[in-house]
Amino acid sequence: MSTSVAEHGQGAGLSPEHGGHVLRVAGLQSEFRSRRGTVKAVRAVSLELEPGQRVGIVGESGSGKSAFALSVLGLLEPPGYVVGGEVILNGRNIAELDDRQMQTVRGKEISIVFQDPMSALNPVKTIGQQITETIRKHQPQLGKKGARAAAIELLRDVEVPAAGRRIDDYPHQYSGGMRQRVMIAIALANQPNVLIADEPTTALDVTTQAQVLTLLDRLVTERGTAVILITHNLGIVAQFCDVVYVMYAGRVVERAATADLFAHPVHPYTEALLRAVPRPDQLAQGPLPSIPGAPPNLAEVAPGCSFESRCPLGRGHKLCRTEVPVSTAAIGFGSGGATAECHFAKERVAEYLDGDATTA
Amino acid sequence: MLKLVLTRTAASLVAIFGASILAFVLLRVAPADPARLLAGPFATEEVVEAQRVALGLKDSLVSQYFRYIGDFFQGDWGFSFSVGRPVIDQIGSRLPASIELGLYAFIFALVGAVICALLATYRRRRAVDHTINGFALFGLGTPPFWLALIVLLVFFGILDILPGPEGRLSPRQEAPPEVTRMYTIDALLAGQLGTFFDAGKHLLLPALVLGFAPWAFFFRLLRASLLEVSGEQYLATARSKGIRRWTAFRRHALPNAFLPTLTAAGLIFAALLAGSVLVESVYQWPGLGALVRDGVIEQDYAVVQAFILIGAFAYVVVNLVVDILYGVIDPRTRTGSAVTK
Structure with missing residues (x-):
């Protein structure tokens, strides 16, 4: 299923069983078209999110994380197009909705916090105008005054000091961290079921990062919001997420519960990614570990495993160069549902199990 | 905001003072001797001295x-000795004609540019974009007097649906009662619809021709900024709230994209108010442009001097308005410095 494109079956809009998932993405594909060719940015990505669950998506720049987020929301702008797959939100396929119908979904059932709070707010509108815009769209019964009161309440909730006064300020009068709090307030204004946070702390300095993350943690816990956290910071993932999806070259190459992923990375890319996290105690031992090579050009996808050219395991194996690995269930340890897209996944899991058995 | 208005107004007064000195000095150092011109070429040196x-x-x-x-x-x-009338009378009759023409030309240019820039960028239709862009290049590269003659030939000479070069009204049409001396406005104020349409018909061609190049300029400026702004993240933020694409564009992209055009619009508006020699000549439009042309040729320096001062005044006032509008649109320009809040 993970490699085939899910067809839009009849009546797929309202499937009676969505298995307790608030969001289920199946085989989502998007691409960017240009004169020089088509870049397949998201190649059949599937993802499941339970109510209140936190899922992390990690991967390097250009791995398709942000394109995935925009595709889920239907906000991919030309030359980007969603070309296949299902996005089942609260039981209906929102990938099939037209833009008018999506307007009632965006900001209400699902919302997003972007990476750079400096450019995500309109410089010529007040903070209040930008928060009340989403409240008035989805809760028109509140009226102008009610929306303003709700916006002040939200600003308090995201710990903006003197919210009643600062609601009339403009973005340039806010610091980066405060602006990201405002973005979170906008995203949570209508109590969505799902929040996508696309690198919400990357543009902030480290102390602000921690504050914003703690705030986000509290807010989504209070509201029971399910979160997809997109990041390339593995430390944030370890702290925040229940499940981790590792993306590489537009595909999910590994999926596992957070603890399992850090303890037993099955896919060699995940392993290399974990090894590349700088450790202060080992800095003296030489240069930072890195993954040799560069990600493949997604405009011309070669046959075989897309990580093959950089993979320490696949060297010399013909299989890796000719066959696309299928998603293999990494059964045997940890919580269920872990998968890895590697020809050697079974062997790797077996090794881990042996290792665990001998050390136990 | 009040501080902004006050400081900008003070700066404007200084600018007008500077312009008055310039107008004064330039004409004192100009070669023509007004006393000799007044006294005539055969007057004796004593008479000229007197x-x-x-x-x-x-x-x-x-x-x-x-x-x-x-x-x-x-x-x-x-006193304009070449015409034999006080300068203020001449300007008083000519200025409203130029202002009326300039005003309509400006409205055509700006409204047209906003509509065309939105058409060219919003739907991302390459064909629409290229077509309008082609027109804009034509507009920037066409001499207005040539275009003025061509449209006159087509709409008056061949089709005969618009009046020829006969000024502001048809020969037998009486001018509306004087209030602003802009005929379309005065006609409306007096409720004379016939006069209004007659004045409008006479304005149409000159205003379109005069506004064509500014339209092209505004369009290209606005199109470029709209393209730049439409990639901004805050548009995606607005869309992620469930706002219609068009509403997001209008509410969030247009005000930001409009800022550079506003500056240019101020300068061009002032220039249009001061009249156009070429277009006014073709259409026999009794505006300032023709008056000043004659004033320069006749070395009638009182006229030129008054024109310089009026022109400077128009530029300064329009730019003052632009500065204040900037403060209204962009909050970042409201405070003198970004540090002091």
Whole structure:
């Protein structure tokens, strides 16, 4: 299923069983078209999110994380197009909705916090105008005054000091961290079921990062919001997420519960990614570990495993160069549902199990 | 905001003062001798000298300047010897014609540019974009007098649906009662619809021709900024709230994209108000442009001087308005410095 494109079956809009998932993405594909060719940015990505669950998506720049987020929301702008797959939100396929119908979904059932709070707010509108815009769209019964009161309440909730006064300020009068709090307030204004946070702390300095993350943690816990956290910071993932999806070259190459992923990375890319996290105690031992090579050009996808050219395991194996690995269930340890897209996944899991058995 | 208005107004007054000095000095150093021109080519040197004294040209430059400014504020803008009328009367009859023409040309240019820029960028239709862009290049590269003649030939000469070069009204049409001396407005105020349409028909071609190049300029400026702004993240933020794409564009992209155009619009509006020699000539439009052209040719320097001052005044006032509008649209320009809140 993970490699085939899910067809839009009849009546797929309202499937009676969505298995307790608030969001289920199946085989989502998007691409960017240009004169020089088509870049397949998201190649059949599937993802499941339970109510209140936190899922992390990690991967390097250009791995398709942000394109995935925009595709889920239907906000991919030309030359980007969603070309296949299902996005089942609260039981209906929102990938099939037209833009008018999506307007009632965006900001209400699902919302997003972007990476750079400096450019995500309109410089010529007040903070209040930008928060009340989403409240008035989805809760028109509140009226102008009610929306303003709700916006002040939200600003308090995201710990903006003197919210009643600062609601009339403009973005340039806010610091980066405060602006990201405002973005979170906008995203949570209508109590969505799902929040996508696309690198919400990357543009902030480290102390602000921690504050914003703690705030986000509290807010989504209070509201029971399910979160997809997109990041390339593995430390944030370890702290925040229940499940981790590792993306590489537009595909999910590994999926596992957070603890399992850090303890037993099955896919060699995940392993290399974990090894590349700088450790202060080992800095003296030489240069930072890195993954040799560069990600493949997604405009011309070669046959075989897309990580093959950089993979320490696949060297010399013909299989890796000719066959696309299928998603293999990494059964045997940890919580269920872990998968890895590697020809050697079974062997790797077996090794881990042996290792665990001998050390136990 | 009040502080902004006050500081900008003060700066404007300084600019007008500077312009008045410039207008004054430039014409004192110009080669033409007004006393000789007044007295005529056959007058003796004594007569010319007496004329100089009578005109006050023998006084110091400073006292001449103050007399000039004092007279100016009292409505004495000098005497146009080439026409034999006080300058203020001439300008009073010519200025409203130029302002009316400039105003309509400006409205055509700006409204047209906003609509065309939105058409060219919003739907991302390459064909629409290329077509309008082609027109804009034509607009920027076409001499207005040539275009003025061509459209006159087509709409008056061949199709005969618009009036020819006969000024502001048809020969037998009486001017509406004077209020603003802009005929379309006065006609509406007096409820004379027939006069209004007649004045409008006479305005249509010159205003379109005069506004064509500014339209092209505004369009290209606005199109570029709209393209730039439409990639901004805050548009995606607005869309992620469930706002319609068009609403997001109008509410979030247009005000931001409009800022550079606003600056240019101010300069061009002032230039249009001051009249256009070429277009006014083709359409026999009794505006300032023709008056000043004649003034320069006749070395009638009271006329030119008054025109310089009026032009400077128009530029300064329009730019003051632009500065204040900037403050209204963009909060970041409201405070003198970004640090002091």
